[in-house]
Amino acid sequence: EAGVTQSPTHLIKTRGQQVTLRCSPISGHTSVYWYQQALGLGLQFLLWYDEGEERNRGNFPPRFSGRQFPNYSSELNVNALELEDSALYLCASSLDGTAPGELFFGEGSRLTVL
Amino acid sequence: GENVEQHPSTLSVQEGDSAVIKCTYSDSASNYFPWYKQELGKGPQLIIDIRSNVGEKKDQRIAVTLNKTAKHFSLHITETQPEDSAVYFCAAKGNDYKLSFGAGTTVTVRA
Numbered sequence: 473e474a475g476v477t478q479s480p481t482h483l484i485k486t487r488g489q490q491v492t493l494r495c496s497p498i499s500g501h502t503s504v505y506w507y508q509q510a511l512g513l514g515l516q517f518l519l520w521y522d523e524g525e526e527r528n529r530g531n532f533p534p535r536f537s538g539r540q541f542p543n544y545s546s547e548l549n550v551n552a553l554e555l556e557d558s559a560l561y562l563c564a565s566s567l568d569g570t571a572p573g574e575l576f577f578g579e580g581s582r583l584t585v586l
Numbered sequence: 587g588e589n590v591e592q593h594p595s596t597l598s599v600q601e602g603d604s605a606v607i608k609c610t611y612s613d614s615a616s617n618y619f620p621w622y623k624q625e626l627g628k629g630p631q632l633i634i635d636i637r638s639n640v641g642e643k644k645d646q647r648i649a650v651t652l653n654k655t656a657k658h659f660s661l662h663i664t665e666t667q668p669e670d671s672a673v674y675f676c677a678a679k680g681n682d683y684k685l686s687f688g689a690g691t692t693v694t695v696r697a
Contacts (some may be wrong), residue, residue, distance in 0.1 A: 476629075505685070514614050514675060514689040515630070528684050531610075562629055572618030572637050577629035 473499065476578035478563050483486060484584045485553050493548040493581045497565030503527075504546040505566075506538060510559040521546055522569045537553075548581075558585045588613040591672040592688025600696050605663040608675035609690045612657070618679040619652060619659050621668060623672045624690075634661070666695045 477496045485491050497504050503526055506518040517530040521540035535551040544565075560582050564575040589612040599605050611619075617638040622630035636643045636650045636659065643650050647666075652659040663670055675686040 507687075515687040517684055517686060520684065524630060528682055530684075547639065564629075572635075572679060574620065574632045577622075577631070579627075579629045 476563055476565050476576050478561075478578040478581050480581055480583045481579065484565075484586060486586050487553055487555060489553050490549065490551045491553060491583060492561075493550075493561050493583075495546045495548070495563030495565075495578060497544050497546070497563075498576055501565035501567055501576070502544055503566045503569030504540055504544065505564040505569075506546070506548050507562045507564065508532075508559045509562055509580070510556075515562065518548070520569060527569065532538075553585045555585050559581060587682060588616060588678050588684065588686040590676060590678050590686050590688045592676050592691060594682075594691060595689065596638075596692045596694070598694045598696060599666050601615050601666060601668060603666055605661075605666055605670070605693055605695075607661045607674055607676065607693075608658060609660070609678075610656075610658045611678040611686075613678065613680040614654075614657065615681040616678040616686075619650070620649075620679075620685070620689075621650060621661050622659075622675045622677065624675065625672045625675050668695050668697055671695045 505524045507515040520528040538548040540546045545556045560580040564577045592609045620635035623632040623633045649662040673690045
């Protein structure tokens with residue numbers, strides 16, 4: 473069974489540009505989460521989508537947004553990129569976001585903003 | 587929201603010794619406490635988890651304990667091996683269904 477897949481794996485952008493990151497959850501999983509992991513730091517919660525709806529949002533500015541598609545895949549969009557947006561962006565999926573249970577993570581998309 | 591604190595930030599142990607990582611959480615309604623291991627260049631992977639109705643859980647060389655009264659939980663790794671070297675994260679899931687992570691512990695096992 474395929475795990476959580478993310479694309480692209482690496483990308484370089486310049487300040488002010490926009491970026492879209494993509495995530496495909498494990499088959500059968502309806503919840504998708506996005507986390508930001510800056511270098512040497514922990515995982516900061518960005519967004520949680522379930523059944524196509526945004527269920528929860530972390531303390532990030534509105535230029536961080538996303539969506540979940542009917543097939544449960546998801547996109548994370550970041551507008552007006554800033555240098556401090558450089559980080560590893562991790563996507564995770566789970567069977568039921570409201571119940572205790574494992575989050576399965578992808579390998580991440582490493583974004584560098586110059 | 588939930589706030590998870592994790593200590594120590596770095597831990598160096600001799601191969602064969604034990605490693606202990608401790609975490610505290612703030613939301614008394616939290617009911618799920620997983621531990622993740624992240625190797626270089628990879629996404630975090632679940633190694634063990636515990637739910638609020640259980641005080642201790644063991645899986646081979648790994649054990650987790652939970653004290654709900656004190657709002658802290660710990661990871662114990664016995665007989666450490668070089669492949670245990672990685673970054674370990676604790677996490678807690680509260681009433682808002684958000685999984686909040688600690689800052690991580692970099693474990694180095696010296697041969």
